Every structure is written in structure tokens, then in C-alpha cells.
Amino acid sequence: MSATRLLVLGVVRMYGTAHGYQVRRELHTWSADRWANAQPGSIYHALKKMAAEGLLEPVESGPGKAGPERTTYRLTTDGQTDYQVLLARALTEVSNDPQNAYAFCAALALLPTLPRERAVNLLSQRVNELRAARSNCALTMESAGNWGEPEHVAEMYRLWFTQLDATIGWATDLIDRLESGQYTMADDSSRAFGAPGSA
Template identity: 60%
Template sequence: MSATRLLVLGVVRMHGSAHGYQVRRELLTWSADKWANVQPGSIYHALKKMTAEKLLEQVETESGTGPDRTAYRLTEDGETEFQLLLAKYLSQSGEPDSSQDAYRLGAALTFLPALPRARAISLLRQRATQMEAQRATVAGVLEHGTDWGQPAHVSELYRLWGAQVGVTVEWARDLIARLEAGEYVMADDPGQSFGQRPA
């Protein structure tokens, strides 16, 4: 699944209801086209597809000087899907070189404050544990790769992956520590956290 799905659900959720242009404008303001590879056409496609899947529902059509705009809001199933995708993208690490994994993690981090603090920490710990396992796998390949018949220079690819995983593990551990210290307003903290539904 793409990062676009979570981002569109999240923007509609945080506004209570939103039309396609509003979702597009919000995501482009965040530069999601660069860090999550979100394309304007994919936003409108996601709105239509998730409406057909009953994750979103049409709530009104705005009339005015321009074309009619259909507004959308999350259904109960849409809220469930948002929470599932958010948890999945925070906790599950893909391959070390996966751009899709990076896009999904970026989308999940955007809505990190929509989670209770302990839940966010738990999910990030799961990701860090998986990445530690990836780092161990890379280290094993570096140690024994030539035994498997790989050309010697292929080890440079594994060194690169190992470095990428190492940096990401350090970042995840640092974020966990900052969350444990109370940084950021989370869903279960007093006040309005980013990405929360309007009251």
C-alpha cells in the first residue's frame, strides 16, 4: 500500500471533512510530493477508491463560483483503517533500501501525534527491533558473503545498507527517548495534538 492512502485519510480526519482540492493543497504545502511521492492525481484517485471501499463518505457538495466540490469524511471503517495503517507503517520496517518503506514511514511520522504516547513508543520499538535484526543480517553477509560465491565488491552494497540501517536505528532510539521524556503533544496529552479530529 502507498503512503498516499494514509496521508489522505489523515488529512480528511484532521479537518473533520475535506474536499479533494483541500486535501491536495494541504499535502502539497507539506511537500508530500517530494518526501512521500504523492502526486495530485493519486489524491483524487484515493478519495474515490476509499469512498467505494466505504472508508470515506461524501457529506456535501459546495456550490459557488467554481465547480462543485464534494467533501468527504471518515467512516468508522475509515478511522479503523487510519489507525491500522499508522501502526503498521510506524512498526514495520521494509528492506533497507526500500523507497516505499521510507514514504510510508514519512506518512506515519506526519500523524505520529494522533497516537497515545505509550502506543507510539511501543510501535517505534518494534521498528527498531526489526531494524536491529536487519543490521545483524547485513553483518552476517559481510562476514560470510564471499563464502556464498558473491563477488568481493558486492560487499560495498551491504556496507551501504548497513550504514543506512544503523543511522535509522539511532534515529528511532533517539525519537523513542524524546517521546519518553514528554516531547510533542500526543493524543492522550492535554491540548490538541496534530492530526486529531476536531472536537
């Protein structure tokens, strides 16, 4: 799953209509190039690809202030659906793939676009997935002597177990913060971060 795709949909949704430079500039202010690997070329590519897929529709084209022609886009109904599906998937799927980590960071940045209960439910699913991964890791560590691998390879599993433990603790704390009313979520205010037209 592409973090850039989710972020582009989220920013266009937030602005109502946006052109590529606006999306790029907004994501730059979030430092999304660092935590989601959202690079300028991939942002423009995502806009064109999602327009071709019918997730975005061009609203207006015209010359840029000091550069090439700019096309302004808005989300279609399918784009809104895809945004919700990608956001939910990024919040719940657990994987060792670095692309999954980028997608999770993108989803975390867009978390306030969800109603509070939905965010809590999706994060709870993630915690369950993380606990299952931690259990599998523990079982693997218990049988490490039977692998026929060099014994120090078990250190990778100890590292992963520790990381999973820390991530579970952090996610559980985030759920607690959300349940106690911290952060303005989509059902708290129409001006919540990332809400349609909030930019």
C-alpha cells in the same frame, strides 16, 4: 502500502470533513509530494477509491468556487479503523521497498495523532525489526567471500549496515524524546497536530 492513502485519511480525519482540493492543499503545505510521493492525481484517486470502499463517506457535493463540483468527505468508522491500522503498520514494518519509506514518512508526519505510549511501543517494535535486519546484514557480510560474487558487491551490504545503524540510533533517540515528553501527542491535548477537528 500507500503513503497517499494514509495521508488522505489523516487529513480528512484532521479536518473532520474535507474535499479533494483541501486535502491536496494541506499535503502541499507539508511538501508531502517530496517525502511521500503524494501527487495530486493520486490524492483524488485515493479519495474516490476509499469512498467506494466505505472508508470515506460523501457529506456534501456542490460547485467549486471557480472550478468543478467538489465532494466533501468524512471518515466512516471503518475509515477510522483503517487509518489506525495503516499508521501502526507504517511505523513498524521495515523494508527496502521505496514505497515503505514513503509510508514511514507519512506515518511520522501523523505520529502526534497517537497517544504517547502507543507511539513509543510502535517505534520500539520498529527498532526491534531494524536490529534484526542489521543482524542479518552482518551475517551476510561475514559470509561475503563464499558468495562467488565480485568482492566489491559486499560494499552494498556495508552501506545497508551503516544505514541501519544510523536509523536505529535516530529511532532510539526519537523514543527517548517522546518518553521525556517532547512533542504534543493525542493524549496530551485534543488540539494535538492531526487530532480530529484540529485543522
